[in-house]
Amino acid sequence: MKTTQTKTKVLTANRLTDGISVWLGANGEWTTSLKDAFLARHEDAVAAITAAGDQALADNRVVDVNVIEIEETSSGPRPFRLRERIRADGPTIDYAPASAAQASHAA
């Protein structure tokens, strides 16, 4: 007999003032690091984070609030969706400005 495993969830949003991606931490504050997010493993916890998200939206602290599913791994929470992994880790490209001394490849 199998028991259905509900996936662990975290709450994510973007800060209103600067748009930076944030996650709801264990202490109820918003953190810029997914590693520090509060992990909601049960229905009650998910309800609690959802309510916290609604409140933060109403308080004009964040926008675009979403409950997302993560996988608990040894190196921390890992979102299932690629999009959320990119939100957590930043752009997958090295967007640091090209060095001005970089020689171009002539065609």
Next chain:
Amino acid sequence: MTVIWTQNGIVENDPWVSGAAEDPPKLLPLAEALEHAQDNAAFGVVLQPADDVRKLEPILDRIAIVALPFPVFSDGRGFSQAMLLRQRLGYTGELRAVGTVLLDQVPLMLRTGFDSFEVEHVPTIERLSKNRLPGIDLHYQPAADKAEATLGYSWRRTAILNG
């Protein structure tokens, strides 16, 4: 809380706002308005965004007020309807914006010919009653409002403030 606002301030005892629930509606939809025009009393019309305003042409002189709804603020059809009423049909009666009327759209509504506003949004009511509108008084295009052609190009206008 619903108020009626014009550039002269909040209107008390607006004749077109229904009082008690059992009062007959004072603003008629298009089809009824076209029938009703036989009677002598001036009446009001409320159109829908998909209505063709030109249908009012034959009965325009009987109409005291036209209300144009903005069901959501992103539905901008009312702006074109207003322009056509003012500029094409030469309608000079009251033109009221109803529905979702928010502060930042009011300056655009004023320019397209609206002169009264039914407002429910509290922060909007507050700003309107202080006459603190967020519009820009320099215009890059003519519209239905009274505005002056300005030195420069033919398409520019400046608002006539205070009158």
Next chain:
Amino acid sequence: MYRYDEFDHAFVAARVSQFRDQVERRLSGEISEDAFKPLRLMNGVYLQLHAYMLRVAVPYGTLNSRQMRKLAHIARTYDRGYGHFTTRQNIQYNWPALSDVPAILEELAEVEMHSIQTSGNCIRNVTADHFAGAAADEVADPRPYAEILRQWSSVHPEFSYLPRKFKIAVIASGHDRAAIQTHDIGLQLKQDDQGRFGFAVWIGGGQGRTPLLAKKIKDFLPESDLLSYVTAIVRVYNLHGRRDNKYKARIKILVHETGVEELTREIDAEWAHIRDGELKLPEADIAAINAYFTPPELVDRAEGWGELAAWKKSDPGFADWVGRNVAPHRHPDYAMVTISLKPIGGIPGDASADQMDAVARLAEEYGHDEIRVTHEQNLVLPHVALADLEPLYRALLADGLATANAGLITDIIACPGLDYCALANARSIPVAQEISSRFGDPARQAEIGDLKIKISGCINACGHHHVGHIGILGVEKKGTELYQISLGGSGDENASIGQITGRGFGPDEITDAIETVVETYLASRSSADETFIECYRRIGAEPFKAALYNSEAEAA
């Protein structure tokens, strides 16, 4: 180029105050995010995956060195030291704080720039041929008309809440370098047999979920009727465009569903009422705006011919760059220079603040202080003397801006994709980088010749993949990225929408698939002079599909 007068300065200043007030009301909660969203969009502020994004308008892709320096300064001061030039000739910053945007707009206003209507359901940046004012094949510079449209459309009270975005492009040549057939309104400036100026008018082009090419509805619209006719089109669209479905709301759908003849009848009927009214453009106004676009004084510099020949002989790299990135100017002693923002393996369209400053300096020194942004995410110096090409090249080389690949396979157009964009389903930049690296060898690029690859990370098609010779569309399938290939698209005067080849390719297969397409072309072309698009149009999709999907084993 156009210079603000007192009216323009006062307007942008008022606009900045207006937005500052709106931001304050948002931060205080006086207006909700729902109500604020269209307001911030109309000031070019998006919310993306990691941060806000600010899209600054570069009207018809034209700017000067002072403005470019300001863009560099903004990148350094308010962002992370770089910007991204877009497929609509604008620039985007990926990391501004909302609370900083009013200050950024104030700084932009100092140099006559703004972010007005770079997003939202309103009339967007009017784009134009990036070689305008310099190309030999134009009847006249189309940009004065783009400027008139820009002014007229700014905070237009009737057209600020259209069913969807509205994009206009203007050219002045039979060679369409602005992809007008993919625009809501496309305008081609021409002259009648009495030499009077007017426009051929197209409507209903657009990419996205339902790519459609525009239909020509008027052969010659006299220039004085420009504003009244565009008003008639947009008014009919505003009243009748669909509002029930975001993906069916552009004017292209209205054209498709109503029929172009019927819609044109409605437009003409509306136009008849307003044609001779206050929107009629007086000759004096057209002349006054035209005067801002008087070409720079270009002194004869015939010594450039001999010098150029000598430099090319002594430096093959320089010769390659001239061959690819330098195009003939109306004045024989001058040239139009494309500054590639596509370094091999680099991020298409990005420029660092240092690079922006470098371009500004070079525009002043060698380019008569004029810079253009192309819709293919490169920059242009439209007026460079042949005699100055070599020192210009040296300087560009030092700043990583001399990649000699204009129009070649590594001159890839790519949207920001899932690395940045909240709308995306897949990443586009890493795909562009890998393809660029794979084909980076100059000899190989030269062998392949003209080939435009355009990559979009979602169906919104900001990478314009539908009109790529090779288009790549990133989708999401079962939680992973998948890339669909389309072939045979083109955005020039012989416009066409690309055809999907078949099933998509994973991130680790896509570059090989592109290689297969290229190899098929090289094996099938009738001569080295037959370009990819010519070859595709001759042989069709089948040979490419067969190569992509039917061959399982290595050729014996």
